[in-house]
Amino acid sequence: MIKPTALVAGMAIALTSFGSTAQADKLDDIIASGTLKCAVTLDFPPMGFRDESNQPAGFDVDTCRDLAAALGVEAEIVETPFPDRIPALVSGRADVGVASTSDTLERAKTIGFSIPYFAFQMVVLTREDTGIDAYEDLADKRVGSVAGTYEAIALEDDIDEWDAGGSFRPYQTQADVFLALSQGQIDATVVTNTVAQATIDTGNFDGFVVQGDAPYITDYVSLIAPRMEQGLINYLNLFVNQQVRTGRYEELFEKWVGGEAPKLSVNGVYY
Amino acid sequence: MLDYTFHWRPALRALPEMLSGALVTLEIAVLSMILGTIAGVLLALARQSGNRLLSGFATGWIELARNTPALLQVYMAYFGLGSIGIFLDSYLSVLLGIAFNNAGYLAETFRGAMRAIPHTQVRAARSLGMGSAKAFRLIVLPQMFRIAFYPMTNQMVWAILMTSIGVIVGLDTDLTGVTQELNVRTFRTFEYFAIAAVLYYLIAKLVTVSARLMAWRLFRY
Numbered sequence: 001m002i003k004p005t006a007l008v009a010g011m012a013i014a015l016t017s018f019g020s021t022a023q024a025d026k027l028d029d030i031i032a033s034g035t036l037k038c039a040v041t042l043d044f045p046p047m048g049f050r051d052e053s054n055q056p057a058g059f060d061v062d063t064c065r066d067l068a069a070a071l072g073v074e075a076e077i078v079e080t081p082f083p084d085r086i087p088a089l090v091s092g093r094a095d096v097g098v099a100s101t102s103d104t105l106e107r108a109k110t111i112g113f114s115i116p117y118f119a120f121q122m123v124v125l126t127r128e129d130t131g132i133d134a135y136e137d138l139a140d141k142r143v144g145s146v147a148g149t150y151e152a153i154a155l156e157d158d159i160d161e162w163d164a165g166g167s168f169r170p171y172q173t174q175a176d177v178f179l180a181l182s183q184g185q186i187d188a189t190v191v192t193n194t195v196a197q198a199t200i201d202t203g204n205f206d207g208f209v210v211q212g213d214a215p216y217i218t219d220y221v222s223l224i225a226p227r228m229e230q231g232l233i234n235y236l237n238l239f240v241n242q243q244v245r246t247g248r249y250e251e252l253f254e255k256w257v258g259g260e261a262p263k264l265s266v267n268g269v270y271y
Numbered sequence: 272m273l274d275y276t277f278h279w280r281p282a283l284r285a286l287p288e289m290l291s292g293a294l295v296t297l298e299i300a301v302l303s304m305i306l307g308t309i310a311g312v313l314l315a316l317a318r319q320s321g322n323r324l325l326s327g328f329a330t331g332w333i334e335l336a337r338n339t340p341a342l343l344q345v346y347m348a349y350f351g352l353g354s355i356g357i358f359l360d361s362y363l364s365v366l367l368g369i370a371f372n373n374a375g376y377l378a379e380t381f382r383g384a385m386r387a388i389p390h391t392q393v394r395a396a397r398s399l400g401m402g403s404a405k406a407f408r409l410i411v412l413p414q415m416f417r418i419a420f421y422p423m424t425n426q427m428v429w430a431i432l433m434t435s436i437g438v439i440v441g442l443d444t445d446l447t448g449v450t451q452e453l454n455v456r457t458f459r460t461f462e463y464f465a466i467a468a469v470l471y472y473l474i475a476k477l478v479t480v481s482a483r484l485m486a487w488r489l490f491r492y
Contacts, residue, residue, distance in 0.1 A: 082455070083451060083454060083455050086458040086460055087460045090275050090460070090461070106456060106457050106458075107457065107458045109278065109457070109458075109459075110278075110457065110458035110459055111458055144441065147443070147451060147452060147455050148451075148452065148454070148455020148456055149455075153456065169361065169441040169443070170441055170443050170448075170451075170452065171441050172438060172439055172451075176350075176439075176441075179350055179353075180350075180353070180441070183350065183353040183354055183358075184353070184356075184358065185349070185350075185353050185358055185441075
């Protein structure tokens with residue numbers, strides 16, 4: 001039997017501690033804890049991958065470190081496959097997602113997006129022996145992509161719309177897509193230009209070629225945070241703005257991708 | 272702390288899609304059980320056959336099926352066979368991978384069940400003039416299935432739950448596949464996974480309850 005006084009005291013402690021955590025928002029929590037936990041996808045070169053010494057590297061990893069530096073805390077990379085990005089945030093395993101997340105309206109019902117911090121062009125990646133020269137050739141082919149990504153959704157919709165005997169397979173990781181493509185389980189995939197080039201550059205996949213652009217609307221990707229953490233999202237917006245303003249965005253783009261960095265603004269409309 | 276507001280209304284709208292996924296899950300489980308039972312009986316016999324080659328093959332199968340993860344077995348059926356130029360589609364890889372696993376476990380269940388039948392019964396059947404095949408068919412097999420019935424029910428439930436690893440080889444029509452697809456599109460992870468868990472529970476329960484009813488009907492003296 002618990003004594004009533006002990007029970008009341010316990011409840012009082014529980015209530016006050018609950019009260020104090022409710023007031024501090026995520027931004028406060030990150031600064032107080034001294035660590036920024038970033039969900040980063042590490043099978044998505046050159047945005048996120050593991051270098052020769054198995055350490056996380058890439059544009060997203062550097063972006064996370066810049067963000068941590070701006071906040072004055074330590075960066076901690078939490079490796080997160082694409083489908084697990086949101087569970088990682090919601091369960092508190094990560095504070096923000098720096099994982100090339102496309103800012104769809106459907107997802108925005110669940111998760112908070114910053115302004116875009118990167119933009120992708122999609123290309124068709126195939127093997128030399130498939131005879132595919134352009135996006136339209138995919139109509140009657142077996143294709144695949146990483147489940148739920150921007151390009152996977154667009155590609156599956158087009159395959160359904162063409163209805164010309166093609167089929168679409170979703171895989172859980174980018175690595176499985178390349179494995180399936182190299183073995184012949186699928187004949188082509190649509191991936192971001194950066195990933196396509198990085199994959200061909202590894203030299204691990206003989207016969208992989210890029211055959212033209214996929215005619216999708218530019219895929220803007222954003223940093224993500226819990227939807228109600230408006231304070232944190234404001235900070236992320238300013239951070240992205242500062243990255244571009246100070247030239248750090250172009251510097252990182254040159255370091256990991258090369259060439260001209262894509263514009264992050266949409267003409268003719270406010271964000 | 273979980274900081275999350277549930278959106279049940281849009282999630283429940285996807286219920287018909289998830290139910291048809293559940294049907295595919297059940298279908299794979301049933302087919303894999305049928306294949307697994309046939310292969311399991313043959314493996315159990317092969318293991319006891321005394322023929323070095325046959326029992327070696329059966330032992331190898333059973334050891335592999337029981338001592339490696341089912342995930343690996345399905346992955347090997349898809350990407351492993353793919354690397355030597357044999358392309359099974361996702362559905363077939365999952366079906367065969369799980370049937371392979373079922374056969375391994377069931378073979379041991381069947382072997383134990385056969386052992387439980389007193390050998391004197393076979394002797395009696397033989398002395399009544401039955402051939403060894405007929406004695407096996409009429410005396411051993413029916414009793415073996417009776418003894419192995421509840422373990423087989425367990426294996427069936429296990430098969431249903433195992434179909435969820437199909438998502439790793441691109442299966443997008445079963446319950447987990449459909450759920451994961453909805454999840455990555457909308458990011459409403461908790462709602463869809465909760466619904467999927469309830470559906471898995473109901474399918475498994477349906478199987479155990481109907482097995483119990485069947486047993487009550489079949490095993491009356």
